[in-house]
Amino acid sequence: MDVFFNLTLNGLATGMLIFLLAAGLTLIFGLMDVLNFAHGGLFAWGAYSGTWLYATTGSFIIGILGAVVTGLILGLITERVIIKPVYGNHVQQILITLGLMLVLSELLKVVWGPNQLSATAPDFLKGSFEVGGVIIIKYRLFIIAVGLLVFFAVQYVLKNTKIGLVVRAGVMNKEMVQALGINIKKVFMLVFMVGSGMAALSGVLLGPYSGVIHAEMGMEFAILAFIVVVIGGMGSFPGSILAAILVGLSGSFMAYYVPDLALAANMLLMAIVLIFRPQGLFGWKG
Amino acid sequence: MTIQLKLNEVETYIGQFHILQGISLEVRKGEVTVLLGRNGAGKTTTLRTIMGLNPSTKGTITFNNEEIQSLPTYSVAQKGIGYVPEDQGIFSELTVEENLKVAMKNESDSTKERLNYILNLFPDLKKFWKKPGGLLSGGQKQMLSIARAYVNDNELLLIDEPSKGLAPIVVEKVMESIIEMKDTTTIVLVEQNFMMASTIGDHFYIIDDGQTVQNGPMEVLKEDDEMRRKYLGIA
Amino acid sequence: MGGRGEKKVKSIFVQRKNIVYTIIAILLILFPFMNDSRSMMILFTQVFIFAIFAMSYDLLLGFTGIVSFGHAMFFGIGAYAVGIFMKQFEPTLPYFLLAVVITILITAIVSYVVGLLTLRLKSHFYAMLTLAFASLFLVLAEKWRTLTHGNDGFTFRTPEIFRDRLDFYLICLVSMIVVFLLLNRFTNSPLGKVLQAIRENEQRTESLGYSVIQYKIIASVVSGVLAGFAGILYSVSLRFVNTSVFTMDITLDALLMTIIGGVGTLIGAIIGAGLIEFAHHWLTELAKVHWIFERWIIFFGIIYILVVMFFPRGIVGTVRNIKLKSKKRVTDKSEQQKAAG
Ligand SMILES: Nc1ncnc2c1ncn2[C@@H]1O[C@H](COP(=O)(O)OP(=O)(O)OP(=O)(O)O)[C@@H](O)[C@H]1O
Ligand SMILES: [Mg+2]
Numbered sequence: 001m002d003v004f005f006n007l008t009l010n011g012l013a014t015g016m017l018i019f020l021l022a023a024g025l026t027l028i029f030g031l032m033d034v035l036n037f038a039h040g041g042l043f044a045w046g047a048y049s050g051t052w053l054y055a056t057t058g059s060f061i062i063g064i065l066g067a068v069v070t071g072l073i074l075g076l077i078t079e080r081v082i083i084k085p086v087y088g089n090h091v092q093q094i095l096i097t098l099g100l101m102l103v104l105s106e107l108l109k110v111v112w113g114p115n116q117l118s119a120t121a122p123d124f125l126k127g128s129f130e131v132g133g134v135i136i137i138k139y140r141l142f143i144i145a146v147g148l149l150v151f152f153a154v155q156y157v158l159k160n161t162k163i164g165l166v167v168r169a170g171v172m173n174k175e176m177v178q179a180l181g182i183n184i185k186k187v188f189m190l191v192f193m194v195g196s197g198m199a200a201l202s203g204v205l206l207g208p209y210s211g212v213i214h215a216e217m218g219m220e221f222a223i224l225a226f227i228v229v230v231i232g233g234m235g236s237f238p239g240s241i242l243a244a245i246l247v248g249l250s251g252s253f254m255a256y257y258v259p260d261l262a263l264a265a266n267m268l269l270m271a272i273v274l275i276f277r278p279q280g281l282f283g284w285k286g
Numbered sequence: 287m288t289i290q291l292k293l294n295e296v297e298t299y300i301g302q303f304h305i306l307q308g309i310s311l312e313v314r315k316g317e318v319t320v321l322l323g324r325n326g327a328g329k330t331t332t333l334r335t336i337m338g339l340n341p342s343t344k345g346t347i348t349f350n351n352e353e354i355q356s357l358p359t360y361s362v363a364q365k366g367i368g369y370v371p372e373d374q375g376i377f378s379e380l381t382v383e384e385n386l387k388v389a390m391k392n393e394s395d396s397t398k399e400r401l402n403y404i405l406n407l408f409p410d411l412k413k414f415w416k417k418p419g420g421l422l423s424g425g426q427k428q429m430l431s432i433a434r435a436y437v438n439d440n441e442l443l444l445i446d447e448p449s450k451g452l453a454p455i456v457v458e459k460v461m462e463s464i465i466e467m468k469d470t471t472t473i474v475l476v477e478q479n480f481m482m483a484s485t486i487g488d489h490f491y492i493i494d495d496g497q498t499v500q501n502g503p504m505e506v507l508k509e510d511d512e513m514r515r516k517y518l519g520i521a
Numbered sequence: 522m523g524g525r526g527e528k529k530v531k532s533i534f535v536q537r538k539n540i541v542y543t544i545i546a547i548l549l550i551l552f553p554f555m556n557d558s559r560s561m562m563i564l565f566t567q568v569f570i571f572a573i574f575a576m577s578y579d580l581l582l583g584f585t586g587i588v589s590f591g592h593a594m595f596f597g598i599g600a601y602a603v604g605i606f607m608k609q610f611e612p613t614l615p616y617f618l619l620a621v622v623i624t625i626l627i628t629a630i631v632s633y634v635v636g637l638l639t640l641r642l643k644s645h646f647y648a649m650l651t652l653a654f655a656s657l658f659l660v661l662a663e664k665w666r667t668l669t670h671g672n673d674g675f676t677f678r679t680p681e682i683f684r685d686r687l688d689f690y691l692i693c694l695v696s697m698i699v700v701f702l703l704l705n706r707f708t709n710s711p712l713g714k715v716l717q718a719i720r721e722n723e724q725r726t727e728s729l730g731y732s733v734i735q736y737k738i739i740a741s742v743v744s745g746v747l748a749g750f751a752g753i754l755y756s757v758s759l760r761f762v763n764t765s766v767f768t769m770d771i772t773l774d775a776l777l778m779t780i781i782g783g784v785g786t787l788i789g790a791i792i793g794a795g796l797i798e799f800a801h802h803w804l805t806e807l808a809k810v811h812w813i814f815e816r817w818i819i820f821f822g823i824i825y826i827l828v829v830m831f832f833p834r835g836i837v838g839t840v841r842n843i844k845l846k847s848k849k850r851v852t853d854k855s856e857q858q859k860a861a862g
Binding site (some may be wrong): 005007034035082085086090091092094098099100102103106107109110154185204214219220223226227230261263264270271274275279 | 582586588590638642643644645646648649650652653654657660661662665701769773776780807812816817819823824825826828829833
């Protein structure tokens with residue numbers, strides 16, 4: 001029982017981190033057909049900048065905010081300088097974002113050195129508490145809470161504001177959105193920034209969770225996020241959280257029972273989805 | 287009467303295909319101008335070119351004395367042109383309400399008035415207010431699409447085959463609504479249904495192989511069996 | 522502008538090109554006999570191996586327009602197959618050949634399956650799925666310790682004929698030339714023309730009655746098998762294999778080489794391989810001078826981005842464009858003169 005509960009909590013926490021990464025990817029893809037292979041780089045930048053800020057200022061909150069701001073700024077630069085010049089050309093886009101991924105991870109090493117950094121949770125999130133015989137690690141709960149908070153906030157914006165409506169409409173039919181007088185490129189820039197900010201948030205949250213951060217983790221997590229995007233359906237925001245939880249849980253349970261097959265299980269899931277439902281389990285786009 | 291929209295020798299490529307090879311037309315304010323022509327003649331492409339969805343490569347498009355052929359789609363729309371595409375372009379996962387909200391540029395009184403007006407014209411939309419657009423019937427989708435183009439203070443509406451695939455009774459309903467809107471808005475209508483086209487049209491243009499080949503007042507076409515047979519395949 | 526004039530320019534161009542290629546090939550064959558720097562010879566051997574790898578990538582990206590981010594997995598499959606066979610059995614030629622056959626089988630099956638799964642979807646899916654598959658192979662190599670010895674990898678002995686550095690240099694050089702000629706033949710064959718048609722306009726090719734997906738899968742399989750072959754040579758050259766052969770770095774090498782060298786040209790892949798390998802060699806040495814050179818790959822990352830943005834045809838494509846233009850100008854002028862005179 002204890003094990004089961006712990007694995008679930010673990011899986012949910014990982015799932016939330018993946019969700020934060022995948023949500024941006026899926027919306028960016030849905031809106032503009034851009035699959036950002038540098039998304040993991042933004043994630044790693046969030047992790048490093050946030051961890052560094054936390055270490056220098058001593059404030060975890062500043063660390064988190066700093067990471068998000070880093071993500072927003074890098075997102076803006078990426079969209080303007082890297083993505084915009086190659087709109088509409090899929091091959092060029094795919095190639096260029098991977099190039100950016102390379103540059104971003106190398107730059108990380110230039111700024112913070114090639115070795116991994118250690119990251120710890122602030123005191124108020126350290127340790128665990130007990131509820132009805134099960135031990136709950138505070139920081140995991142924190143991640144889940146932040147993830148849910150972000151999910152509901154974004155969901156609220158998507159459902160109840162004009163800009164949210166435009167984003168959802170844009171995912172379905174971007175020509176029509178423009179024919180209604182909306183400059184979708186501006187909307188896209190905004191979404192790209194927010195998506196990058198979420199990726200950076202995911203990165204900084206991961207630090208204390210895994211204890212160390214390193215430049216390669218960007219790609220590792222990005223691959224999980226890609227799997228989630230496929231399973232959840234490209235362009236589907238609700239799909240991304242459901243799929244992320246699925247992938248997080250399956251990863252956590254597999255890692256406990258058959259650790260060697262954790263990634264394989266998720267890949268298998270993705271392959272099945274690709275064969276039978278290429279638009280994703282929860283998506284509408286092909 | 288003033289000319290609201292004018293196309294002068296407009297040419298458009300889609301990929302490497304030369305689709306529009308010389309479209310010239312004048313749309314007068316307050317009239318319904320009907321574009322006719324066989325399947326594949328280039329009617330839809332003409333409307334899409336006006337909207338900037340298939341940008342032209344040659345010629346000029348003037349709207350209210352301003353050249354708009356090189357503007358991006360959203361600016362064209364902001365100038366006051368509404369578009370009802372052939373496939374209606376409904377956002378399938380958004381409700382009827384949300385579909386209309388996306389379109390509304392503001393919440394001003396005049397916008398609300400127009401919304402009320404169009405909802406009275408199409409009570410079905412009110413009935414299915416919270417229903418996802420994708421689940422509406424063909425006719426209801428058409429109404430929603432027209433309503434969406436109408437809610438803003440557009441001076442010109444481009445409507446692409448509103449009668450396509452609709453039952454005669456629904457066609458009549460859509461027709462009535464267009465006749466009503468005619469009072470306040472200039473309309474360019476693509477229509478294969480000649481009954482409908484001739485009832486509400488003031489002026490016609492015939493497009494053939496990507497070129498405007500004939501035009502004149504609707505009465506002329508109504509009487510000219512020969513022309514109808516030649517270009518439209520109907521007598 | 523006479524079409525004949527253009528044709529003449531082209532055939533002179535092709536002839537000249539062939540002569541240049543032949544001279545370079547001869548120079549490369551003679552090189553180890555004139556220069557006895559062992560490290561240079563090893564470096565050149567690496568260039569040949571990566572040139573094969575990059576050409577296999579070019580077949581996908583440059584000739585068919587498919588982006589793969591998991592090309593390392595084919596490379597790694599070849600590298601491990603040969604390593605495992607040499608280690609577990611005996612370092613003899615028959616076992617080596619068996620390893621080659623196994624490599625061909627596995628790479629063909631994997632590329633077939635991945636292609637079947639994703640090549641009918643948008644191009645993003647193939648890039649993504651290959652990326653994910655490659656990471657799966659990386660994990661496999663890390664975890665299947667009985668065969669792979671985990672992260673650290675293992676050394677092994679190679680069959681007699683590969684032991685001499687000079688012989689191996691020549692083997693790799695000849696392999697590179699053969700692969701180049703084969704792929705040149707392949708891309709100029711009717712099948713290759715279809716692939717290029719797919720790259721230019723997929724829908725049109727489909728509407729002309731070609732089953733695009735099948736052709737894409739063929740390209741994917743041929744490319745995968747060749748990459749596996751490069752991997753075999755690679756691990757034989759090192760007599761060692763570890764998990765690095767499955768990493769993103771290897772795929773990135775292929776990308777940098779083909780993109781910077783020039784996609785869709787084959788020769789660009791070879792030039793790119795030379796460029797990157799030599800840069801790697803020199804710039805790593807420079808790391809003693811300044812630490813920034815330790816991160817030499819960053820320069821290439823930036824160059825790569827700029828090339829994708831501004832010179833999507835790479836070095837070779839861009840040079841060819843310039844040349845063709847100036848040649849055309851010359852013939853135009855001479856024809857004008859002829860007409861005038
Ligand atoms: N995306 C495209 N690619 C290539 N050709 C196209 C494309 N879109 C349209 N065409 C071609 O352009 C021509 C004009 O098409 P268009 O849709 O404008 O015709 P239409 O007059 O609206 O016909 P219909 O009455 O059937 O709606 C047709 O021959 C069509 O095949
Ligand atoms: Mg049409």
